[in-house]
Amino acid sequence: QVQLQQSGAELMKPGASVKISCKATGYTFSSYWIEWVKQRPGHGLEWIGEILPGSGSTNYNEKFKGKATFTADTSSNTAYMQLSSLTSEDSAVYYCARRAGFAWFAYWGQGTLVTVSA
Amino acid sequence: DIVMTQSPSSLAMSVGQKVTMSCKSSQSLLNSSNQKNYLAWYQQKPGQSPKLLVYFASTRESGVPDRFIGSGSGTDFTLTISSVQAEDLADYFCQQHYSTPPWTFGGGTKLEIK
Numbered sequence: 001q002v003q004l005q006q007s008g009a010e011l012m013k014p015g016a017s018v019k020i021s022c023k024a025t026g027y028t029f030s031s032y033w034i035e036w037v038k039q040r041p042g043h044g045l046e047w048i049g050e051i052l053p054g055s056g057s058t059n060y061n062e063k064f065k066g067k068a069t070f071t072a073d074t075s076s077n078t079a080y081m082q083l084s085s086l087t088s089e090d091s092a093v094y095y096c097a098r099r100a101g102f103a104w105f106a107y108w109g110q111g112t113l114v115t116v117s118a
Numbered sequence: 119d120i121v122m123t124q125s126p127s128s129l130a131m132s133v134g135q136k137v138t139m140s141c142k143s144s145q146s147l148l149n150s151s152n153q154k155n156y157l158a159w160y161q162q163k164p165g166q167s168p169k170l171l172v173y174f175a176s177t178r179e180s181g182v183p184d185r186f187i188g189s190g191s192g193t194d195f196t197l198t199i200s201s202v203q204a205e206d207l208a209d210y211f212c213q214q215h216y217s218t219p220p221w222t223f224g225g226g227t228k229l230e231i232k
Contacts, residue, residue, distance in 0.1 A: 035221075045168065045211055045223040059219040095167060103215035104158040106179070108167040 002026040004096050004109035011115050012086050020112045022079045022096030029077040030054030033099040036070065036081050039111075040092040050099070051079060086116045120144050120214050124224035132232045137199040139227040141212035146192045147175070149216070156216035159188055159197045162226075163208045172197065173215070199229075207231050 007021040022034060036048040049060035053072035060068065067090075069082045083090055093111040100106035121144040131137050147156045155175035160168040170179045172188035175195055185200040199206055212224040 044225045045213075047219070047221045047223065050219065061220045097168075100170075101173065102156055103219075103221055104170060104173040104213065105160075105168070106170050108169070111167055 002107045006109040006112045009113040014118055016086050017084045018114055019080055019082045020094055022109050024077045030074050034079040035097040035105055037095045038092045088116050091116045119220050120222050122212055122222050122224035124227050128228040130230040130232050131202050133204055134201050137202045139197050141195040141224050143193045143214055147214050147216045148192050155191050157195050158213045158215055160211045161208045204231050
């Protein structure tokens with residue numbers, strides 16, 4: 001069965017960078033878009049962007065260009081999102097998800113909590 | 119970008135009651151070539167990841183109870199829970215998956231059980 005396993009919670013200083021991982025099992029990793037979604041209390045769900053691991057193609061939400069960078073390692077079936085120049089506004093739970101069909105998100109990771117604090 | 123607006127922001131219902139929540143999009147999500155509406159619904163229980171309930175506005179994901187019913191077309195959509203259960207306590211989000219990115223979500227509806 002499809003599973004997405006994300007890396008653990010991170011406590012970061014302002015100005016630092018963090019790299020979150022999302023390991024996929026149960027399907028052909030290279031063939032499906034991996035999505036990244038941000039959730040802060042009271043802010044709902046925000047789509048950050050997506051990567052197609054087989055080609056490395058990416059699409060970013062304009063709001064997160066320069067903030068988020070996606071990569072994928074097909075040898076380990078793992079997708080990564082790096083967030084740079086962290087501020088308190090980046091404190092959130094970040095989810096990876098896998099597309100199915102026409103861009104609905106059928107499978108979700110468990111989420112990674114990033115806390116930015118001095 | 120397509121803006122998704124959900125209402126109400128919260129509601130409280132008793133077990134067994136019918137629940138309806140709305141999702142409106144700033145432009146039509148209807149693909150005229152296949153007559154499908156590109157709208158998904160998700161359920162997020164406290165402390166959990168979102169879970170896909172419905173896609174193409176009315177197609178229930180495998181394993182989702184049939185009390186969850188998606189409907190609507192164009193810019194106006196509804197998620198109905200025909201007889202709400204205690205385990206349906208959750209936040210519900212709509213998402214448009216029409217055409218090209220960015221994919222956007224509504225702000226959510228919080229369902230509380232009296």
